[in-house]
Amino acid sequence: MHALEEVICSCTLVTYGQVYKLAQQNLSFEDIVRRSGACSGCGSCQFEVEELIEEVGSNVGKHNN
Numbered sequence: 013m014h015a016l017e018e019v020i021c022s023c024t025l026v027t028y029g030q031v032y033k034l035a036q037q038n039l040s041f042e043d044i045v046r047r048s049g050a051c052s053g054c055g056s057c058q059f060e061v062e063e064l065i066e067e068v069g070s071n072v073g074k075h076n077n
């Protein structure tokens with residue numbers, strides 16, 4: 013687990029917290045990229061961003077069911 017204020021995307025300085033919040037709104041990877049700007053540079057953070065979204069997604073699922 014990463015601290016929410018930690019930067020997930022060093023190109024855009026988007027933090028884990030920013031992606032986390034968007035992921036909690038059940039947005040797709042593309043939407044989260046569009047809204048936060050994460051992953052819009054070199055793309056090397058894509059795996060990390062996707063993983064975080066998945067993580068949040070599975071937590072959301074647990075709470076809803």
Ligand code: FES
Nearest residue numbers: 021023053054055
């Ligand atoms: S580190 Fe995220 S686009 Fe480069």
